[in-house]
Amino acid sequence: MTRCACNVEDFKPEPGAYRPQQLPEHPPRILLAKIGLDGHDRGVKVLARSFRDAGLEVIYTGLWQTCEATMHAAVQEDVDVVGVSLLSAAHMTIMPEMLRLRAELGIDHVPVVLGGIVPVADYPALEQMGVAAVFNPGSPLPKIIDKVYELAAGRRARDARDLGADYEKKDVRALAQLITAIQRRRPLDGFAAPRGKAVVVGVTGAPGVGKSSFIAKLGKELRQRGQRVAVVAVDPSSPVSGGALLGDRLRMMSSPPDRDFFVRSLSSRGEHDGLAPRCREVVDLLNGFGFDYILVETVGAGQADYGIHGVTQRVILVLMPDAGDSIQFSKAGLMEIASSFVINKADLPGADATEGQLRSALGDRRPVWRVCSVRDEGLAAVADWVQSLS
Ligand code: B12
Ligand SMILES: Nc1nc2c(ncn2[C@@H]2O[C@H](COP(=O)(O)OP(=O)(O)OP(=O)(O)O)[C@@H](O)[C@H]2O)c(=O)[nH]1
Ligand SMILES: [Mg+2]
Structure with missing residues (x-):
């Protein structure tokens, strides 16, 4: 393998403390995408952190995405800006396709910006095809952040009322924009979601136990059974900047994209119950849209974070091997409100012992499953239980 010509050690990221002069009342939302085989994710990660510190909500979808999956994610997430990072010299192929899909999906109002290794000679052609701005490795972060704010403010x-009418016609863009309206506390002019009959299940557990990975695979299993699935995934927002890095979606990206697997990332915006503000109204909106199952992922939860109990019919508590012993499992709070338990990462050592201690501490009939989300193992039994709730 050829080594890179440049010295990586030379790179010193600028501090991410820059904030624009006037922060808007509600954080703008940007989706950051790496498309194709370009594995250079360092720049996009620096950006994600810097945008978060500058008060933006950032949805990062991870490496090796397709144009199609990215633009479908932009629709569901109702972002204000899409940012593409390309260091693979494929921009003159990928950007026209991104803009074609933007038109096809009816989200021409969303500006698309590009950053990475892009020869200046290509800038005029990119601008002409409709790319809103191009940034290269020399672009100062404050300049990038200001431009993103400026583009988002133009929306x-x-x-x-129009959104309500389109929602009733099952237009997914209207659904996504109504969620934004609810989050941003805009008046809905009398619009109210119709009653639905979805089963609403909460998924909670400590940070990093694999909630999002588990939801991705449970959702896939339910989709294979012909069910329509929506996910509300909450990640924490910064108490300092108000921004957030919404990373749950990264585990749930599917290619080709699936219209009946709707994922919406929300930030906690100062709520302390593991959920986002007005989460129940968002769930009602998804319910009225006709989904069969709605899965709500909390922020990585602690023992006293049981707000999810009030929003969902049942709660799955996700644990992982070596997560504690029978004393932890006997404590009040989260353990009490769980309807069932998933020991995820069952491929790791200690799953047997954790299951034994959990079962002995529970001493009741609440189900316990062992799952390995990364290997798609153990999901069928959980899906059977979820379907039995209908
Ligand atoms: C680090 C590095 C690597 C690392 C990547 C580690 C990682 N996880 O990211 C490793 C060693 C793995 C690597 C591998 C390769 N690399 Co390399 N790599 C680099 C290097 C030296 C620095 C990139 C970097 O991290 N910069 C620091 C970050 C912070 O800056 P940045 O990514 O440019 O992002 C900034 C701006 O561009 C902008 N920006 C970037 N994206 C976006 C997006 C938006 C929306 C916005 C607004 C702004 C924006 O803002 C960021 C912050 O300031 C560059 C050379 C260079 N000087 O750029 C070559 C370079 C990108 N690599 C190159 C090549 C060829 C490769 C390999 C193919 C080499 C090989 N034959 O194996 C492989 C391919 C890997 C792959 N799968 O894609 C070439 C690409 C040539 C081209 N495009 O024409 C370069 C330019 C080196 C060269 N001069 O030949 N590479
Ligand atoms: N070994 C192993 N790793 C897993 C499994 N499931 C998830 N992971 C990894 O665990 C890490 C965290 O996964 P996530 O799904 O993001 O966890 P999370 O609980 O949603 O994290 P937060 O939302 O940040 O609380 C990732 O690196 C996953 O790849 C599994 O079954 N086995
Ligand atoms: Mg998660």
Whole structure:
């Protein structure tokens, strides 16, 4: 393998403390994408952190995405800006396809910006095809952040009555924009979601136990059974900047994209119950849209974070091997409100012991499953239980 020509050690990221002069009341949302085989994710990660510190909500979808999956994610997430990072010299192929899909999906109002290794000679052609801005490795972060804020500020919210009419026609863009309207506390002009009959299940557990990975695979299993699935995934927002790095979606990206697997990332925006503000209204909106199952992922939870109990019919508590012993499993709070337990990462040592201690501490009939989300193992039994709730 050829080594890179440049010295990586020379790179010193600028501190991410820059904030624009005037922060808007609600954080703008940007989706950051790495498309194709380009594995250079260092720059996009620096950006994600810097955007978060500058008060933006950042949805990072991870490496090796397709144009199609990225633009479908932009629709569901109702972002204000899409940012593409390309260091693979494929920009003159990928950007026209991104813009074609933007038009096809009816989200021409969303500016698409590009950053990475892009020869200046290509800038005019990119601008002409409709790319809103191009940034190269020399671009100062404050300049990038200001431009993103400027582009996001140019967006005009649609009239709630029009959105309501399109929602009733099952337009997924209207659903996504109504979620934003709810989150941003805009008046809905009398619009109310119809009653639905979805089963609403909460998924909670400590940070990093694999909640998102588990939801991705449970959702896949339910989709294979012909069920329509929506996910609300909450990640923490910064108490300092108000921004957030919304990383749950990264585990749930599917290619080709699936219209009946709707994922919406929300930030906690100062709520302390593991959920986002107005989470129940968001769930009602998804319910009225006709999903069969709605899965709500909390922020990485602690023992006293049981707000999810009030929003969902059942709660799955995700644990992992070596997560504690029978004393932890006997404590009050989260353990009490769980309807069932998933020991994820069952491929790791200690799953047997954790299951034994959990079962002995529970002493009741609540189900316990062992799952390995990364290997797609153990999901069928959980899906059977979820379906039995209908
Ligand atoms: C580090 C590095 C690597 C690392 C990547 C580690 C990682 N996880 O990212 C490793 C060693 C793995 C690597 C491998 C390769 N690399 Co390399 N790599 C680099 C190097 C030296 C630095 C990139 C970097 O991290 N910069 C620091 C970050 C912070 O900056 P940045 O990514 O440019 O991002 C900034 C801006 O561009 C901008 N930006 C970037 N994205 C976005 C997105 C938006 C929306 C916005 C607004 C702004 C923005 O803002 C960021 C912050 O300031 C560059 C050379 C260079 N000087 O750029 C070569 C370079 C990118 N690599 C190159 C090549 C060829 C390769 C390999 C093919 C080499 C090989 N034959 O194996 C492989 C391919 C790997 C793959 N799968 O894609 C070439 C690409 C040539 C081209 N495009 O024409 C370069 C340019 C080196 C060269 N001059 O030949 N590489
Ligand atoms: N070994 C192993 N790793 C897993 C498994 N499931 C998830 N992981 C890894 O665990 C890490 C965290 O996974 P996530 O799904 O993001 O965890 P999370 O609980 O949603 O994290 P937060 O939302 O940040 O609380 C990732 O690196 C996953 O790849 C599994 O079954 N086995
Ligand atoms: Mg998660």
